Amino acid sequence: MDIDKQIVAEIEARIGAKNVRTGADAEGFLEDFWGRARGKTLCVALPASTQEVSEILSICFEHRIAVFPQGGNTSTCLGAVPDGSGRSIVLSLSRMNRILSIDPLDASITAEAGCILADIQNAAAGVDKFFPLSLGAEGSCQIGGNVSTNAGGTSVLRYGNTRDLVLGMEVVLPDGRIWDGMRTLRKNNTGYDLKHLFVGAEGSLGIITKVALKIFPSLGHLTSALISFEDIAHLTAFTEPLRRAFDTSIIAMELISGSEVRIVKTMMPDLNIPYDQNVGWFLLVDLVSDGQGDIADRLQEVLGDAMEGGQITDVLVSANEAQRAAIWKLRHSVTESHKKYGMGMSHDVAVPIGDIPRFIQAAKTKVDEAFPQADIAIVGHVGDGNLHYNVIFEQSRWDAISDQPQIRKNVYKAVYDIAADMNGTFSAEHGIGALHVAEMKTYKSDIELEMMKGIKALFDPHNIMNPGRVLPG
Amino acid sequence: MDIDKQIVAEIEARIGAKNVRTGADAEGFLEDFWGRARGKTLCVALPASTQEVSEILSICFEHRIAVFPQGGNTSTCLGAVPDGSGRSIVLSLSRMNRILSIDPLDASITAEAGCILADIQNAAAGVDKFFPLSLGAEGSCQIGGNVSTNAGGTSVLRYGNTRDLVLGMEVVLPDGRIWDGMRTLRKNNTGYDLKHLFVGAEGSLGIITKVALKIFPSLGHLTSALISFEDIAHLTAFTEPLRRAFDTSIIAMELISGSEVRIVKTMMPDLNIPYDQNVGWFLLVDLVSDGQGDIADRLQEVLGDAMEGGQITDVLVSANEAQRAAIWKLRHSVTESHKKYGMGMSHDVAVPIGDIPRFIQAAKTKVDEAFPQADIAIVGHVGDGNLHYNVIFEQSRWDAISDQPQIRKNVYKAVYDIAADMNGTFSAEHGIGALHVAEMKTYKSDIELEMMKGIKALFDPHNIMNPGRVLPG
Structure with missing residues (x-):
């Protein structure tokens, strides 16, 4: 038996042959969700526990086999499928999909990394709490992937990025050792905060197997406002008063260009989007209303100067959930x-x-x-x-x-x-994956890359974890 | 000239002799603020710029001289004064105390690390914004120290720890190289988030020389409520409804035992604290009121069940700023x-x-x-x-x-x-310093300590930065 076959056999022996996919059975794990790339692999391993992940990584560490962790395979930047070398395995977390605990008094939820994001949202709702991470792929992306990529989404303004929602985690290191960092503490100043290294590392330093997350009080009544304006130069003239007046009551603040409206109306006429494509810009604002006072009145008041000055041309405020859904339909159809x-x-x-x-x-x-x-x-x-x-x-x-x-x-x-x-970034929320490695070289400073490479070498000395991703060679 | 004298001379040559203190002139920098410890040092260096910090560290790196960074010297855990070896320098950031920029539209402020916390609060207030970090030492502690220790304080509930307020930083690494991470982006998923390594590292990986911080819309009218109750077991029975009803309107939630009230009243009788020391417990809650509806009425409503059930015995609500200050005086006198x-x-x-x-x-x-x-x-x-x-x-x-x-x-x-x-921690917000190094060994797992030591060795191979602090040997 050649060494590659032996490795697959070893993995099969540890987690059961039916949980190791090869040939045609592996197909679904090799192609990027968007169809842009396709890799090869010795096998796809589907472990059911942290212990099994640990055993798989020990084998790969010993044999220097690359490991491509895969969550829901919804990466926008080729971060979830194997490369073309073939001397690798895909490690899918999809069988590790349980909610482990939910504690309303502690305002925390713990789950395995393969748990679908929507399942976490629903579990929180089930105890009258709210898990705010929300993004297009929420029905299929996995929380381990969200944490590994520090996902953004539509609630960042009030609740922060995924990083800000993480209280603790369990990680299997490249050599198979298990770090139990599953705490739910809000404050813990005891040395370097290791979890922040793994958040956003895109699986290049180890595999996150469990997470502990914050949950929040349920949101009150939501109102959406769609503000029309012509000149982008006026944006801050009315967003500043909005922020000052509504502060943390603002959940989302999304810009949509008139050209987007045109494309959506042209390509998806059945949606019957009612908004005028000839308007220059729309700002979609989601507000939690506290039930005290009419939010449309308060918006008109706050935006009064901008209305009078002609900096904004219209404000549409949702009167019910159906109207709110209609406003968001535009955004979600882009x-x-x-x-x-x-x-x-x-x-x-x-x-x-x-x-x-x-x-x-x-x-x-x-x-x-x-x-x-x-x-x-x-x-x-x-x-x-x-x-x-x-x-x-x-x-x-x-x-x-x-x-x-x-x-x-x-x-x-x-x-x-x-x-x-402008001291900005080429990847705000999507991450690097295989797609933006070249930009890392172009736009990051030498010293920054050197620090990152040092950390990578420290945690993954044989470069088996998601090689070719995140960092340039 | 012996080598130690030569090192001091080299530093003097770089930053000017008047900015290097020795003998009696160094005294003020050697003793812990609380008088618990006293160290020795070759000299105290007071650089005026990042470049000067870089030059000092290059000298110390070359000669393997320990560097003890010092901000406002308000550490509660012996983190700011040198050890007794004498083969070290103290590097005080106190001359690097400028606000560099403040941008209300970007909602950010940048400052040198030696800037006093209260000066940052005031600068934000000057442009009708709010910098929420607030703690007892705010009149003398420095922002670089706050960031290096991930300071907590009284606004964590709504705004997070210092870590959550940091957008970017500049760091001088132990070998003197400068990392410019001064960005103000809210989202930037481009590799490992290095700033989170330096936040809370207590100067053991490098010296933070500049920081970029979030500022927020000014707070509206604040109301303080003092809730009396007898049995700690009832705490969550009424804090949960409070959180559900007031959510992000709650700025602070502080517990005070009746025994604290007794000690304050006995030791500081001139304060005329009016609260009954025989009450079991007090919960102090700070709320931003939106000016709509009487907050005392809303509190009574939310706490109604707990009042009726006898789980709380009294609710005192501040009617004006003087009454609010009186309530906080108790907390601040502890x-x-x-x-x-x-x-x-x-x-x-x-x-x-x-x-x-x-x-x-x-x-x-x-x-x-x-x-x-x-x-x-x-x-x-x-x-x-x-x-x-x-x-x-x-x-x-x-x-x-x-x-x-x-x-x-x-x-x-x-x-x-x-x-x-209870899966808790021995240091929530104060950090480790020299005081809690033994607890690190007792309460942290081997794998966690090993990861931290690996990072320390990577960044500070000669162990010159704040040696003997944070990590056990």
């Missing part, structure tokens, strides 16, 4: 509309919050000049300084381009350079 | 009263929030049995699960104890063991 429209290059940038208008203006000047065939369509968590800045070529225009790979490269570089010039 | 009362052993423990009553009951049983001469006095940030659990011997009783060091040791161990049994 990704699918883009796919239908043509070839989109999405940039997940962040800049200092106050510089959002300046960034949008500078990027438009650059894109209009360098890529006149492209449309610009923007959605973004603007309250956090995070924009999904899309440069989209309508399909026939894209097909007419001869050197597509070069154009693609040029578009990305043009937009990232502008963000970098 | 530390000074303890000093006057006798020998106190303070435990900065945290346990899961819901376990606070169980912890208090278990600890009382143990302390009453093992140390019948002692009083128990408790204040704590109970909303975060953090208690300052004080075992105090009235002075004459303490003097009568023959083996004081052993009793002291036994008291600490008794209380920490109970916290540890």
Whole structure:
């Protein structure tokens, strides 16, 4: 038996042959969710416990076999599928999907890493609490992946990134040892805070097997407001008064360009989106109303100056849950509309919050000049300084381009350079995966990369954990 | 010239002789603020810039001279003064005390590490913003120290620990290289989040020289409520409804035992504290009121069931700022009263929030049995699960104890063991310093210590940064 077959046999012996997939049975784990990449692997291992994860990693550590951890395989940046070497295993957490405990008095929930995000949201709701992490893939992404990638989503403004929701974790280190960091303490100043190293490390330092998370009081009545305005330069003129007046009552603050509305209306006419695509911009604001006073009145009052000054042109306030859902339908239909429209290059940038208008203006000047065939369509968590800045070529225009790979490269570089010039970032919430390793080299300082590589070598001396991801070689 | 003199001369050459203190001029930097410890040093260096810090560290790195960074020297756990070896320097950040920028639109402030905390609070207030970190030493502690120790304080419940307020930082590494991590981004998923390693590292991995911090909308009108109750077992029965009803409107939630009230009234009679020392417990709650509806009415409503059930006996609500200040005066007088009362052993423990009553009951049983001469006095940030659990011997009783060091040791161990049994911690917000290094060995797992030591060796291979602090040898 050759060594590779022996390794698979060893893993089968530890976790049971039916939990090790090879050949056609492994197919579903090899291809990226978005269909952009496809890898090879010796086998896909589906452990059922931390102990089994530990045993698998011990085997891989001994034989120097690469391990590609996989959660829900919803990574936007090729972080969840194996590379093409074939001398690797995929370790899927999907069988480790239990909620372990939920304690309303401690305001915490613990779960295995393979637990689906929506299941955690529901478990919290079941005890009249709220788990705020919310994103498009919540029905299939796994909490271990959310924590490993420090996922963002629509509630960051009030509740922070996933990092801010993590109280503790259990991690299997690359050599198979288990770190039990499953605490639910809000305060614990006893040495370096190791959990923050694993949050956002994208599985490159070890495999998170359990997490302890904060849960919060249930939200009261939510109201959505859709504010129309023409000139992006006016954005902060009315978002500042909103923040001052409503403070933590603001749950989400999302920017949507009129061009996005046009694309959604064109590509998904059945949705009957009622908003005018000729409006320059929309700001979608979600507010918790405390039931005291009419929120529409209070909004009008806060936005009064901006209304009078013509800086905003309209404010639509949801009167019931159906109207609120209708407003959010626009936001949630963006990704699918883009796919239908043509070839989109999405940039997940962040800049200092106050510089959002300046960034949008500078990027438009650059894109209009360098890529006149492209449309610009923007959605973004603007309250956090995070924009999904899309440069989209309508399909026939894209097909007419001869050197597509070069154009693609040029578009990305043009937009990232502008963000970098503003002390911004090329990856705000999506992470690095295999897709952005080159940008790490371009945009991170040498000393920063050196510190990261030192940490990687310390935790994963044989470079078996998610090799080729996160850090440049 | 011997080597030690040469090192001092080299430092003088770089930063100017008048900024290097030796002999009597160094005295003020050698003694712990609380008078518990006193160290020796070759000199105290007072650099004025990051570049100067870098040059000093390069010299110390080359000659393997220990560096003890010092901020406001307000550490509660001997983290800010040099050890007794004498082959070290103290590096005081106190001349690097400038606010560098404040940007209301970006909701950020940047400052040098030696900036006094109160100056940052004031700068934020100056642009109608709020910097929430608040603690007893705020008039003299420095922000670099706050960040290095991940300071807690009274606003953690709503705003988090210092860690949660940090957006970016600049650090001089032990070999003198400078890491510029001064960003103000809310989201930046580009590799390992290095700043979280330095937050709470107590200067053992490098010296933080600048920080970028979040600022927030100014707080509205504050109301304080003092809730009286007899049985600690009832605590969560009324704090849960409070949290559910007021959610992020709660800024602080502080527990004060009746025994604390007695000690404050006895030791500081001039304060004329009006609260009844025979009440078992007080819960001090700070609420931001939105100006809509009378907060006393809403409190009565929320606490109605607990009032009727006799779980709470009284609710006092501040009607104006003077009454609010009077309520907080009790809380703020605790530390000074303890000093006057006798020998106190303070435990900065945290346990899961819901376990606070169980912890208090278990600890009382143990302390009453093992140390019948002692009083128990408790204040704590109970909303975060953090208690300052004080075992105090009235002075004459303490003097009568023959083996004081052993009793002291036994008291600490008794209380920490109970916290540890509940998956709690022996240092919630105060950190480790030189004082709690032994507890690190006792209460942290081997694998955790090994990971921390690996990180320490990676960043500080010659162990020159704050040696003997944080980690056991």
